Structures are given as structure tokens and as C-alpha cells.
Amino acid sequence: MLEGEFKGRFNSNSNNVFKGKFYSIINTIPTGNHFDMLFSGLKGNITELNYVDYQKILREYVNEYYHPPLWVIIKTLMFNDLILLLYGLNTSTFNLILSDFGLTPGDKAMFLNSLEILRELRNYCAHGEIITRFRTSNVLEINSSLIRKLNLSTKRIKYIIKLSDSIKVLNLYVNTNRIKTRVQWFYFKNVICGRKWLNKKFKDRIGEM
Known part of the structure; x- marks a missing residue:
């Protein structure tokens, strides 16, 4: 087992630098405090990589950088990872993010809650x-601020909203007009075909758009 910093290619066409532990069958290991070793075609396992080094191996576009910038690494995160990252940010950084969305520091709880809904x-x-x-x-x-801002209807006090209200939350960040247009067309076709009863059942199911 070798532990330290490795430079080379792991499942990639590009060289990079990785820190971790490398397990393989090596017959001869030099002695001393510092030495360089060149391996070619050596098979083994590299473990205990940090997140960034792991992504270098997993994704070619990350491996283009020795020290990938945040805007590259953030593309590898799942939506839940991003929410957890937001919870760990310091106040000044979080306030800058809120400002990008046209929000104020007082909107922090509402912003995080909207992401949890999404x-x-x-x-x-x-x-x-x-x-x-x-x-x-x-x-x-x-x-509560989100309920007031978007006029949401909860099934019980401050809990459970239907699809239509969830789309209102989504509309805070992306334009949902295409969704609304499809729903309106669905209602229109039902009226033309004499199925107004279906529109009522549908509204009861998803809520008022």
C-alpha cells in the first residue's frame, strides 16, 4: 500500500494529481524519505480520495483541471447536496446568493423551504x-412567509400543499407558463367534449392553478 500524492491517469486520457491510498502488488519499493516511482499499466485500487479527486476520476470534464474551480465542481452535485451546501455557508456568502435571486437576508428561511419543496x-x-x-x-x-407570498393553500396548518401550489414555488425560479398552458388546454378540451366533471376532479386533485 502506498499513501500520498499520485500524478498520472486513472480511467482518463489526461494526467492529474490525486491524494489517497493506492493498493497494488508491488515487488520492490525503494527506501528513504522521498522517492519518485513510475508505474505503467499497474493495476490496483486507490482509496480515501477527497470528493474533488474522486470526481476527477469519474468525470472527464473535471479531470481537465488540477484544481477544479467551484463552478465546475458544483455541476457534479445532486440537488440535495446543493441544499446541504447552502445550509453550511456563512452568512455573508448566503446573503450574496439571496441577492442574486432578488431576496433579502430576511428571506433565508423562505428560500431554503422553497428548495426543500422543489x-x-x-x-x-x-x-x-x-x-x-x-x-x-x-x-x-x-x-409562513412563502404561504403569504404565493397565497398557498395547505391541507392542514402549515403542512401539505398540492401540485398546483408546488408549481407556484417552482415559478419563483423558472417560467412555468408552458405547464399552465398545457393545463388550460386540458380544461378546454374537456369542456368541448362535454367532460366538465373531469375538470372538477382534476382541480380537486392538483389544486387551483
Whole structure:
């Protein structure tokens, strides 16, 4: 087992620098405080990499950098990872992010809560669930400021919103007009076809758009 900094290629066409532990069968290891070794075609396992070095091996575009900048590394994060990262930021950095979204430091709790709602919506879609049945979980409290700002309707006090209100939250960050247009077209076709009863059931299911 060798431990330290390694320069070379791991599942990549580009050289880079990695820190960790390398396990392989090596017949001869030089002695001394410092030495350079050149391996070619050596098989083994490298472990205890930090997140950035692991991503260098996993993703070619990260491996283009010896010291990947944040704007590169952040692309590798899952949505939940980003939310956890936000919770760990210092106040001044977080306030800059809020400012980018046109929010003030007092909106921090509302901002984080909106992302938690979107995380649940994203997971629901990713797992192939029927989207019209979406509800936020009964353990996720909906921020009071968010309820007032978007006029959300909770199933019980400060808990559980339907799909339509979740789309209102999504609309804070991306334009959801295409979704609204599709829903309106769905309502229109049902009226033309004499299925107004279906529109009522649909509204009861997803809430008022």
C-alpha cells in the first residue's frame, strides 16, 4: 500500500494529481524519505480520495483541471447536496446568493423551504410517480412567509400543499407558463367534449392553478 500524492491517469486520457491510498502488488519499493516511482499499466485500487479527486476520476470534464474551480465542481452535485451546501455557508456568502435571486437576508428561511419543496417535487418526478397525485410530505412544514407570498393553500396548518401550489414555488425560479398552458388546454378540451366533471376532479386533485 502506498499513501500520498499520485500524478498520472486513472480511467482518463489526461494526467492529474490525486491524494489517497493506492493498493497494488508491488515487488520492490525503494527506501528513504522521498522517492519518485513510475508505474505503467499497474493495476490496483486507490482509496480515501477527497470528493474533488474522486470526481476527477469519474468525470472527464473535471479531470481537465488540477484544481477544479467551484463552478465546475458544483455541476457534479445532486440537488440535495446543493441544499446541504447552502445550509453550511456563512452568512455573508448566503446573503450574496439571496441577492442574486432578488431576496433579502430576511428571506433565508423562505428560500431554503422553497428548495426543500422543489426537492420533494423533483424526487417524485424522478421516481416515475403520477405527478397529479403529488403532495408535499406531512413532515415538511411550509414557511409562513412563502404561504403569504404565493397565497398557498395547505391541507392542514402549515403542512401539505398540492401540485398546483408546488408549481407556484417552482415559478419563483423558472417560467412555468408552458405547464399552465398545457393545463388550460386540458380544461378546454374537456369542456368541448362535454367532460366538465373531469375538470372538477382534476382541480380537486392538483389544486387551483
